[in-house]
Amino acid sequence: MLLCAACAPEDTPGAQAHQQGKLYIVTTTSILRNAVANLVGDRAVVTSLMGAGVDPHLYKAALGDLQTLREADVIIYNGLHLEGKMGEVLDKLARQKVVWAAAEGLPEERLRKSPQFQDSHDPHIWFDVALWGQLVEHVSQKLQQQDPRNAAQYQANTKQYRARLDSLHLWTKAQIASIPERQRILITAHDAFGYFGRAYNIKVQGLQGISTVSEFGLQDVSSLVNFIVDQKVKAVFVESSVSQKAIEAVMEGCRQKGHEIQLGGTLYSDALGEPNGPAGTYEGMVKANVSKIVKALK
Secondary structure, eight states, X not given: OOOOGGGSOTTSHHHHHHHTTOEEEEESXXXXXXXXXXXXXXXXXXXXXXXXXXXXXXOOOOHHHHHHHHHXXXXXXXOTTTTGGGHHHHHHHHTTSEEEEGXXXXXXXXXXBOSSSTTOBOOOGGGSHHHHHHHHHHHHHHHHHHOGGGHHHHHHHHHHHHHHHHHHHHHHHHHHHTSOGGGOEEEEEESOOHHHHHHHTOEEXXXXXXXXXXXXXXXXXXXXXXXXXXXXXXXXXXXXXXXXXXXXXXXXXXHHTTOOOEEEEEEOOSSOOOTTSTTSSHHHHXXXXXXXXXHHHO
16 A cells, blocks of 8 residues: 655655655656756755666665655656566556656657567667757656746756756767777677667677676677677776676686787666766766776777
């Protein structure tokens, strides 16, 4: 049985937001939380269920999360099956609360088809900064409808944030273009960077599929090793929200074939970094990832 927001304990973020007359917005991922926080500024309170380094593909709602969700005025999730294990919870909440899938606002032709699941799309839309900007615009419009009293401020905040994202998109494009085309190959633990590859003209190869739920076998490792050796790839990358074991197996396979491969660093794929760190915001995450990729592959 879901509890109403008014029944919630008085010392929770949701209760405090309501005491101040503010909208209480709960997002699933830290990446979404940062986007929404930029849109609402101080006119609403935003929190996320998942923190730094959390894999949304595997995430299950804990008891404390259910209380947080019950208090929310608006719940925003990514969609496209990113939060695969939370589907049932979100469906139940949608019968009683305002629940949005942020990705629903994107035109289907801009979405990558999943190479793994028929009739599905790749959920990692934030890796194309221009596409993420479109999503941000859609979320802002929905928030303005939900909270018309603050609509003008949300609109102004969105305009400023979109301008920063436009600049970030152009910067990313220029940075990746500085890598010689022959060396523009990004190897990661799972297939999260497809939108990045499409938007910034870099070949992307992951060991696992678009969801970390999928298993990988010796054949997958062997195929990726052969590809790396054949293409003379300089470096591979681990991800902050995925175990390093898979990439370590690939690196060992490369060494056994006489190809010395470097570890290019840890990329932020499905979650932001620590809140006060350089990758604690979406913009910081993109810059941190791009800088590591360019340094390792150039």
